[in-house]
Amino acid sequence: MANDTPSKVTSLDVARLAGVSQSAVSRVFTPGASASKRTVEKVRKAAEELGYRPNILARAMITGKSRIIGLVVAYLDNYFYPLAVERLSVELQKQGYHVLVFMASNTVGDVETVMQEILDYQVDGIVLASVSMSSVLAARCDDLGIPVVLFNRTQPDTRLASVTTDNVEGGRQIAHHLIAGGAQRVGYIAGFEGASTQIDREAGFLKGLAEAGASLQDRGVGNFLHDQARAAALEMFAGRDRPDAVFVCNDHMAFAVMDVLRGKLGLDVPGDVAVAGFDDVPISAWAAYDLTSFRQPLNAMVAATVETLMERIADDAVMPRKHKLSGQLIARGSTHPAKDTP
Template identity: 35%
Template sequence: MSTDTRDRSFVSAEEVARLAGVSRSAVSRTFTEGASVSDATRKKVLHAADMLGYHVNHLARGLSHERSNIVGIVVSDIPTPYQARMLDEMTRQLQTIGKVGMVINTTGDAGSVANALRQTLNFRADGVIVLSGTPDASLIASCVANGQRVILINRSDHIEGPVNVAVENAENAREAYLMLRRAGCQRLAVVSSTAGTPSLMAREEAFTAAATQDGMSIPVIKAGPTGYAAGAEAARQLFSRSAAPDGIFCVTDLLALGCMDAVRHSFGLSVPQDVSIVGFDDIEQAGWDSYALTTFRQPIDEMVEHIVQLLSQTEPGEWAQTIAPFKPVPIWRRSVLPRPAA
């Protein structure tokens, strides 16, 4: 075969068969796990493949068997620490079971997520994991009807078909409230996000409900999308008031870090002496000495391991519609005062 031809296209199985002096089917069997082929034929094929630089076209092979080994991952806000860690863990664990993660970067809105799901159907993905946005029920139904498994992360949607893998948000938000009350905080506030995702809303609503039960009315500040800048702006709004809080629950760590820096650098206050702050997620930065943020650690490794186990099954079978929520672990650091003496 000429160099020009090899530069123009991939080496085919037919070319390997000609060089090895065997049939096309012998090449296919050589590269199919468990297929029957003699040792002599295998050696000839592998030698020819090595000489030509041949690689099996797994995509074409998968499509011929109605399995592409592609798993679509629909995600937005990839640079944020939580999403980046989830995506890193997801793609690495998928590779261990021979799946290829196809990352589709969306804005998180309904239209963007819908387009992403259609792309996964076009590529005949074995499954799709939705980290961001709330898919339309009819589109989910279309995915399921086409044999595609759909897994939602931290959604509260009651849609027929997909699995919802979630953490226990409400229970831990109530625990955050009790943390701050045990620290002696009397004036509480919530820093939330305009994103309005089900998981963030569940944390916000559970915290405010716990305060309401105690007869306490608390402000909820949403200064922008989930991020450091929105957390800092929320702090500026809270501490420009006459009755500034002495305890704040931020529905994500990234909001908490922005809030904490504004409290310290814009208002000259100390954390936790003047104000205690609790976050949620336990991103890497939360453990840095300059923050030492008290937070709740999401069990990302366990969640991803469970998802990969589901996707490694040959047939989805009778998947439960909702997986029992995974429980975050409270991580006590220096951003909350220790419990005062009785």
């Protein structure tokens, strides 16, 4: 009985049809390798005619380079991260890399499992967006020569590069803005307690309040989750002695808080409660929210992440750097402008 299974097309078949060497075919399909325009045209035409597709994983086993970057993210329901994933992917693709996106939670066990999957793909580098890494995993990646960049997170581990906004300064500026607008009873709704972004934003906020001669009246925890932020807002604002201003650790939670204030409790924003968030995602500017927020410089963060990753892939002797970029307070209608001083 005849075997009807078609034979697999190889790079040698493409080379014969195009009239070039097998190494020329390899160069055409290797990002960053040089080949003349005429050679590229002949090889691409022959490959299309034969239905040839290069085996990226097989090439990785030969060259030791997969041209794959593993991107781990935990909060895709937060509008900041889909934008970040899109822009990181585009910029890495411009550098000739493919991006594999993995979802993880902030639990140590889940991150460990996801990291093992990533390492199985023999990635050339890893970007962790919104998740942290254990010292054991950091050591393993370092031993394997796989550079890791934390995006919108930082850790003291010197083996890990990181790119963040100056979260402390952002929290500080928000505190000054709320007090300057006349706030007297100030609340804060925290994100995930173990996240460096949460820790730094709250530290900056408390510092700013102290500088303005004020203190925190009430604190809730939303864990960066919509439902938990709603619950925290209901608890914080249901009483008579409620705060007249609140800083919510990110915009995703701030939207939930504003919905509770206006839709559930019948309060006016900012008449009864001024609300500020952090990130300045596009929806913050929508008329439905008009949210005052501290803008993270997303494009600059992406550029620094890709630059750092490429540097370390090219030369593993390059020391990991921790970038802290300046953000900008964007004042909108959810807070009061500064009151005139006598």
